[in-house]
Amino acid sequence: MKMPVSLNVVLLVVGSSLFYTYVGQLVPQKQLMPPAEVLIAADLTTDQMVKVGFEVVQQKGLCLTCHTVGKGGAGLRFPDLAGIGDRAKSRKPGMDDVHYLAESLYHPDVYIVPGFNPGMPVINKPPIGLTDTEILCVIAWLQSLGGTPSVTMTTKLPDQTQG
Amino acid sequence: MNPRLLIAAAVVVLLGLGGAVRVYLALENQAYHPPVRSTQVEQGAAPREQAVRDIAKATETKAKAKKYEPPTYRTFPVVGSRVAVWIVAQLHLMFAAFVLAVPMFAFIIELIGYFNGDKRYNKLAYEFAKLLSTSFSFTASFGGFLTFLLIMLYPAFTNYMMEIFSWTFIPYVMLFFAEAGFLYSYYYGWGKFHPVVHLFLGLGLNLIGTGIMFIADSWASFMMTPGGVSDVGALIDPWAAFDNFTWMPINIHRFIGNIAFGGSIAAAYAAWKFLGAKSDEERAHYDWMGYMGNFVAISAFLPLPFAGYYLALEIYGYNQALGIMMMGGAFSWLFIIQAVLIGNLFLAANYYLWLGMGRIQGTQPYQKYVKYLLASITICFAVWATPRSILASVSEIKAMGGTLHPALGFLGVMSAKNTAVNCLILTTYVSFLFYRRTGKEPTVSWAGIGNIIQFLIFAGVTSFVIALGIYGYFVEAAVRIQLSIPQVASVLFAMVAMTIIDAFMLRGARETGETHWGKLPNISQYVLIFIAVTFTWLMGLMGYVRSGLRQHWHVYGVMRDQSLDAFTPTLGFATQIISVIVIIFFAFIAFVFWLSSLHDKPDWGSDGHGSHGGSSDGAHGGGH
Numbered sequence: 001m002k003m004p005v006s007l008n009v010v011l012l013v014v015g016s017s018l019f020y021t022y023v024g025q026l027v028p029q030k031q032l033m034p035p036a037e038v039l040i041a042a043d044l045t046t047d048q049m050v051k052v053g054f055e056v057v058q059q060k061g062l063c064l065t066c067h068t069v070g071k072g073g074a075g076l077r078f079p080d081l082a083g084i085g086d087r088a089k090s091r092k093p094g095m096d097d098v099h100y101l102a103e104s105l106y107h108p109d110v111y112i113v114p115g116f117n118p119g120m121p122v123i124n125k126p127p128i129g130l131t132d133t134e135i136l137c138v139i140a141w142l143q144s145l146g147g148t149p150s151v152t153m154t155t156k157l158p159d160q161t162q163g
Numbered sequence: 164m165n166p167r168l169l170i171a172a173a174v175v176v177l178l179g180l181g182g183a184v185r186v187y188l189a190l191e192n193q194a195y196h197p198p199v200r201s202t203q204v205e206q207g208a209a210p211r212e213q214a215v216r217d218i219a220k221a222t223e224t225k226a227k228a229k230k231y232e233p234p235t236y237r238t239f240p241v242v243g244s245r246v247a248v249w250i251v252a253q254l255h256l257m258f259a260a261f262v263l264a265v266p267m268f269a270f271i272i273e274l275i276g277y278f279n280g281d282k283r284y285n286k287l288a289y290e291f292a293k294l295l296s297t298s299f300s301f302t303a304s305f306g307g308f309l310t311f312l313l314i315m316l317y318p319a320f321t322n323y324m325m326e327i328f329s330w331t332f333i334p335y336v337m338l339f340f341a342e343a344g345f346l347y348s349y350y351y352g353w354g355k356f357h358p359v360v361h362l363f364l365g366l367g368l369n370l371i372g373t374g375i376m377f378i379a380d381s382w383a384s385f386m387m388t389p390g391g392v393s394d395v396g397a398l399i400d401p402w403a404a405f406d407n408f409t410w411m412p413i414n415i416h417r418f419i420g421n422i423a424f425g426g427s428i429a430a431a432y433a434a435w436k437f438l439g440a441k442s443d444e445e446r447a448h449y450d451w452m453g454y455m456g457n458f459v460a461i462s463a464f465l466p467l468p469f470a471g472y473y474l475a476l477e478i479y480g481y482n483q484a485l486g487i488m489m490m491g492g493a494f495s496w497l498f499i500i501q502a503v504l505i506g507n508l509f510l511a512a513n514y515y516l517w518l519g520m521g522r523i524q525g526t527q528p529y530q531k532y533v534k535y536l537l538a539s540i541t542i543c544f545a546v547w548a549t550p551r552s553i554l555a556s557v558s559e560i561k562a563m564g565g566t567l568h569p570a571l572g573f574l575g576v577m578s579a580k581n582t583a584v585n586c587l588i589l590t591t592y593v594s595f596l597f598y599r600r601t602g603k604e605p606t607v608s609w610a611g612i613g614n615i616i617q618f619l620i621f622a623g624v625t626s627f628v629i630a631l632g633i634y635g636y637f638v639e640a641a642v643r644i645q646l647s648i649p650q651v652a653s654v655l656f657a658m659v660a661m662t663i664i665d666a667f668m669l670r671g672a673r674e675t676g677e678t679h680w681g682k683l684p685n686i687s688q689y690v691l692i693f694i695a696v697t698f699t700w701l702m703g704l705m706g707y708v709r710s711g712l713r714q715h716w717h718v719y720g721v722m723r724d725q726s727l728d729a730f731t732p733t734l735g736f737a738t739q740i741i742s743v744i745v746i747i748f749f750a751f752i753a754f755v756f757w758l759s760s761l762h763d764k765p766d767w768g769s770d771g772h773g774s775h776g777g778s779s780d781g782a783h784g785g786g787h
Contacts, residue, residue: 005438012689013749016696017742023503024738027496027550032731034715034724066487076639077487115639119483125394127482127720 035060040133046140046149053141056134061123063138069145078120079113085147098151099158101139105130106159124159132160235319236726244316245728246740251312253706253744254751255305257424257699259379260417261752262302263372264425265291266349268459270365277358287452291429292350293759299346301751303339317726320717323396327404328382335378342371376421377414384409387713388481389721396721408481412474413709419470420705422463424698430456431695432756434688437681446681453691454519454680460694461512461595465588465658469651478712485719489712490577497708497734499550502580504701506544509587511694513540516598518687524676529597539590546583549574573636581647582632585654589625592658596665602676605668613668617661624657699748703741711737 038055057063063081070082088097092111095103103110108120123130123138130138136151143149239247269291276284313321325332345368352361384407389396391403398404433453440446479486488494517533520526549571573579605613628650635643713719715729723729 005435008689009435009438009692012692013696014746016693017700017745020500020504020697020700021738021742023500024741025735027499027734029733029735030493031733032493032714034729062484062488065484065492077644078483117644119479121482121484125720127716128484 049137049140050144053137056138083146085143085145101142102157237316248312251309255309257748258302260421260424262298264421266368289353297755297758327398331378338375380413381405381410384413386718389718409477412477416470416474419463419467423460426456426460427695427698430691434691437688450681502548508697511690513594515690516594520601522682523602523678525602543583543587546574546579578632578635585628585650603672604675605672613664617664620657620660624653627653699745703744707737
């Protein structure tokens, strides 16, 4: 039996669309929610700040979209963060680790790690828009990667705008 | 049974049902109602009536006392606001792309016909233009629908966009009037004006259409990469908002993409007409039209990935996190779906070209290469569609030593993918070159050297592209990203240089075989329709990634999406919506095709000989 042309065309259009929809079901299905706000108490200890900092890094900060932790090699687009707590102490002469890490978050283009291109967003501005307290916690977590966290909730940073 | 008993039973059942409904409603209505006591009973009014009046008055007073607060969002029933806007916006874009693209190649084909004096070109250009008027109306209708939906569902966002872009609205509307004027005078004036005047109308139509697109692109690109505003979104520099980071890359990408899309839809129209053709003459005409439409589509499609690189580069330049989210984050799997679509497009386009060789005598010298071309396309397609990491069970991950496959994992990175797509483009170009040469024998004395030079260019560029791809594995990211530029440039160079050599080499070539238009199997026409569906689907997919990339932002980094739809849906859901859009689009475009075909039908009540329009218009009557 010969099928009418119009029916063939309808079957082709619908069939092709269904095929592509099927391909779409084969890839990983992930629903992205807006980053959750992390509630930060004013009296956190440094150890607690490290934990909160890791939460911020994973969620609101989107840091791990670009950075890796513990992955070496030539294929990286952005510096790997493993050992940053140690490297930060001597990265810039005359600047301690807390101030170096703060500078790299508030003014990421001031110092570019050799072998990489500029690309880090200013972290306290939209679209990331971390608060000063969240940044303190992120610094605590960064210090914990190969170093000893020393930052506290009362640490004052040059670029802090909030109280 | 006694009929009286039956009636009595029915009445009892009905009364019972009524009672049940009444009881149900009474139970449902459990909200607390304060007792209303009339304070002043009007003369003659029963206490209950007075109470009802008092309630109405109290409600009115309450409504009057309420302070007006403009809503931030409203909700579209059933499917929700996002899906409603998504579908209508994408349909508007598809029709707009078609309406902008068709005049471009109608104008060029008409221009070729004007210079070479071949009336067939004029007829072909007119055939393309016939699709325009209804499509233009649909574009405007969907545009209006979209505007109303935005005002209705996203009033705060729409207000903000008006704050930034209100100065562009009047020029946009004026251009739209001009577009309508040029389009209808171009279409209805076919054969009625001097050819140069008509060509001028076509040129004007294209320029104004492009201007309209440029303005609309500034709105869409601003949402993704806003410029000219402060951190809190206040307008500082209107021109910087207009000429934002991705405005020009999107202009270029859409300009080329529209031509590819429009060409494929026009080819699908020709295929549909071919399949329903009653005579060899009709089949020959629509075979040629389909070939030209597909030629336009594929010619525009080949440089499209390069425009895509430029756009992606600017997205990375604006915000690295945005770029990484696109290519390495949540949207990276979308590009695997894209690879399947583009791989299918290349396969189908090459298959059509190989089938097309069958309509030309003297095809044997080139047919033996088809299997190698097919092998090349298949390998490139497989590399391109290889994901960086794969879905695997715990035991499979253990066996592989990670989520990356020990061998195939190396193919899932940009070095391999860029190389594959460049080789895919080169292979398709060679298919086209073979098709172009079929049935022709060069007569120039340097033909042998010309062939060798062409082969050396092809082999040299292919080796160069592959070598850069391999080199990319051994250098740091900053260097690797830059390698795509020489890869792209060398492929473009190869295509341009080989075309120039071929054009000179085939000047005065001896015809070794005649082209028999219309002598093509029907499957070739279904391939053209498949290409059109795939192009449309691809357009829907890329529209989704461009818009979805903003995630929970209406305007990235400036205006956050606080609605119920602020999340980014799964790719599976997105593909379902895209398929719905594609099927709706084809339903509308089928209507456009049907309306266009009415043009050639005999008048109602005529004896079947007096066809109107199609045979008496300027396109057929040699007005040019």
